[in-house]
Amino acid sequence: MGRYVMAAEDVTTLLDGLNEHQVEACVGGGWGVDALLGEQTREHSDLDLWLPAAHLERLFLAFAARGLDRIHPWPGDRPWNFVLHDGVRLRVDLHLYEVLPDGSIHYGSAVDGVSFPAEALAGRGTIAGRAVRCDAPEWAVRWHTGYPPRPVDRHDVPLLCERFEVDLPEGFA
Template sequence: MPRFVMTAGEVADLLGALDAPRVDVCVGGGWAVDALLEEQTREHSDLDLWLPAAHLEWLFRALAARGIDRVFPWPGDRPWNFVLHDGARTRIDLHLYERLPDGRLHYGSVLDGETFPASALEGRGVIAGRPVRCEAAEWAVRWHTGYPPRAADRHDVPLLCHKFNLELPEAFA
């Protein structure tokens, strides 16, 4: 399997390409952490994006125009979470959600999904000088817990907790 590494400049350029078709994306995962910290602190193999499910067609069109048009099968893929790639170095991990009538967001299956406040995706950060919408700091920390921490999690979570004065989760103490 090829080694994927995305630079901050590539991510900022890609996010800029999504502005034109007005795809409402929110940066998640490790890039959200670095956006909140306003600097790239480690290598990233992919770009996690939160997206309203209704915007999927527009996203597909915008990404296909850039050659990002292949599904990258991954264990655990679901219709609301899967990876697209360009066959070279760009990998995008999509997280599709739907807005509920009360304004909360629903991610996952009808039977076993998660519901969370829209404010979870209203963080603000910067990637390569570009302002971006990203996961809010407290939610970025929350979503890096609930499973055994990986090396990237052990790197990301303490940095967020320190910058945003959040309590360090037990698994990271």
């Protein structure tokens, strides 16, 4: 498998397929950042998606119709976080969650998962002129912390902080 590059048109095609199958997806990661900014600011190797675990079967149906039907083993994969790919260049990093009775979101195992407010996934942005649901700006910044920043994080975080007046996290100055 070579280098992966996902174009904006790939993303919108995949999101259209999910809409057709009534999958409530939220764009995260680098594409989520660019959605919030309203423009593509860098290349992306994959598409990060948040979705309710209950929608996984419908996601599989939508993506299988587009050839995105292989699991790409990755260190740290878990039942709630794994990568699908098409065997050529498209990769989707899935983040499955459950909605708790109080409306908050639970991500991870029952033993040591994390919960966060539903508003974290209530951002709005655009990709190639198409309106998308994405991480809220302050949460998009938060998801890029807690580990040593990579070059893409050093690119994305300052852009978000400047545009949305979020304090630049420690280690990004």
